[in-house]
Amino acid sequence: MSLPIQTNIAIVGAGPHALTLVTHxxxxxxxxxxxxTVFDPSGTWMSQWRQQFxxxxxxxxxxxxxxxPDPDPFSLRRFAENRxxxxxxxxxxxxxKLFQEFSQDVVSRWQLEDKVYKASVTNIAPITYRGxxxxxxxxxxxxSTIAR
Ligand SMILES: Cc1cc2nc3c(=O)[nH]c(=O)nc-3n(C[C@H](O)[C@H](O)[C@H](O)COP(=O)(O)OP(=O)(O)OC[C@H]3O[C@@H](n4cnc5c(N)ncnc54)[C@H](O)[C@@H]3O)c2cc1C
Structure with missing residues (x-):
């Protein structure tokens, strides 16, 4: 994704907690x-989670x-119906493997593939923007980008 000049909600990291927050x-x-806008050095969802597991x-x-990460508590059970x-x-x-594939399914069902900007956040500075x-x-x- 390209970096917006301004975003309302900046989310640092694209792990399972960030994915949960976005779907909710x-x-x-x-x-x-x-x-x-979500920031992660990998540019993808759940990258560190996958590597560490x-x-x-x-x-x-x-x-x-x-x-x-899906708001419907039973969606993983449905996804696992034949597994x-x-x-x-x-x-x-x-x-x-099931959890990883389910999370990928959540990303595509919620159309979040292009939501992660590939970068690490190095600093968050309070500023005044347009008053x-x-x-x-x-x-x-x-x-850098301005986040509300
Ligand atoms: C054996 C085992 C079983 C587990 N089972 C469960 C379970 O059943 N349920 C559960 O909830 N948890 C479980 N966990 C823990 C689970 O893995 C973590 O809770 C989960 O990964 C945390 O998610 P997160 O999104 O907060 O962090 P992470 O998965 O660590 O993701 C954080 C992301 O933020 C990125 N990041 C960090 N700093 C920056 C920065 N400055 N700028 C941009 N990006 C940044 C990282 O690259 C990473 O991709 C288990 C852990 C283990 C070891």
Whole structure:
């Protein structure tokens, strides 16, 4: 995505918590879609999560299948309908591959593929912009944007 000069909501990091936040915001207000910018050095969702789960060879999550980035608590269970072996006892803990593919499904269903700007946030500075208190979000690629 290209960097907007100004954004209403800047989200630092594109991990599972950021994805959860974005889907919940959009569920409440679809019009926020164009007011959100997500920053992550990978330029994609869940990159660090994927790498770290793979590096540690983590077989499944610790939380049951209702805890995931989609606002509908049952959507992961539906996604896993034909994959019962990937829900682990005792509380149907989602397997790592299942959770990863489900998260990708969340990204595409909510049309968030192009929401992540590839950069690290290096500083967030309080500023006054057009008379209002806002923030300058500074990036490691030398660019910056104003966030409300
Ligand atoms: C064995 C195991 C099982 C787990 N099971 C669960 C579970 O069932 N449920 C659960 O909720 N959690 C579970 N966790 C923990 C889970 O992995 C973390 O809670 C989750 O990854 C945190 O999500 P996050 O989005 O906050 O952070 P992260 O996944 O760490 O994502 C943060 C992102 O922010 C980016 N970032 C960091 N700094 C900057 C910056 N300055 N500028 C731009 N981007 C930046 C990073 O590159 C990264 O992509 C488990 C962990 C382990 C080890």
């Amino acid at each position: 915001l959009l569920q409440k207000r679809e019009k926020y879609r164009h007011k959100i 793979a590096a540690q060879e983590i077989p499944h999550l610790r939380s049951p299948a209702v805890h995931h 019962p072996n990937e829900l682990f006892p005792p509380y149907d803990l989602p397997g790592t 209002n208190p806002q923030f300058r979000v500074e990036l490691d690629d030398g660019n």
